[in-house]
Amino acid sequence: MAGPPVAVVTGAARGLGAAVAEALRANGRRVAGLDLRTCDGVDFSVEVDVTDAAAVAGAVARVERELGPVDELVTAAGIYEMAPIEEIDDARWERMLGVNLSGTATVCAAVLPGMVARGRGGVVTISSDLGVGGSEGDAHYAASKGAIVGLTRALATEVAGSGVSVNSVAPGAADTPMLEESSPWRAAEFLGTLPVQRLVRPDEIAAAALFLLEVGTAVSGQVVSPNAGATI
Structure with missing residues (x-):
């Protein structure tokens, strides 16, 4: 008799990743939980840099030895900062795309072949509403998250018919530690533009990820945006 499904969540040490876990x-x-930090509240924690493809492959192998084959993946590891385009040097650009985009791709590459071979599985990437709509001062972040949407749709096409789904959750501004207290996304002027007058809660984003994992392969290559009504 098969045991409970095994899920991998990147960035599970805090914030959105912890809520998903x-x-x-x-x-x-x-x-x-895969993170640079130790993840509490999970069944197995592996400290790993998601930008290191070899280390990620090793981490996934450890998970499968400890818990069993990976059935589900949510890629919540990510970073955020605001900067005008003239201040985004090579180092800042490469760090943003390295963590957000490459860090998503490395884990997908580590788990998808096994899912396809077993004929079942679900992947949910975490992109962003800014990756769809853009925003002033967010060029490198929006680029990284928009690329995740493209990656998601490409992977969904690649595994179509295999029993594996690949979708994305593109949240609006969320109430997580990633968003500093001084962030303009926390300002009353911005919150007042939202129909619900508040930031998105991490548990609401986690619920969207759970839905996409449970709905089955009839939904794949799609983007769900829990964003407090910012885009309707």
């Missing part, structure tokens, strides 16, 4: 565990998954 909590939601998946509450809904019967055994969860492995």
Whole structure:
């Protein structure tokens, strides 16, 4: 008799990733957290840099030895900063795309072949509303998150018919530690433009990821945007 599904969540040490890990565990998954920090509240924690493809492959192999084959993946690891385009030097550009885009691709590459071989699985990437609509001062972040949407749709096409789905959650501004207290996204002027008058909660984003994992392969290559009504 098969045991509970095994899920990998990147960036699970805090913020959105921790919320996703909590939601998946509450809904019967055994969860492995991959992060630079130790992840609490998961079944297995691996400290790994998601930009290191070889290290990620090794981390996934450790998860599968400890918990079993990976059935689900949510790529919540990411970074954020604002900067005008003239201040985004090579180092800042490469760090943003390295963590957000390459860090998503490395984990997908490590888990998708096994899912396809077993004929089942679900992947949810975390992109951003800014990757779809853009915003002033967010060029490198928006570029990295927009590229995740393209990656998601390409992978969904690549694995179509295999029993594996690949979708993305593109949240609006979320109430996580990534968003500093001084951020303009926390300002009353911005919140007042939202129909619900507040930031998106991490548990709401986690619920969207859970839905995409549970809805099955009839939904693949899609983007769901929990964004407090910022884009309707």
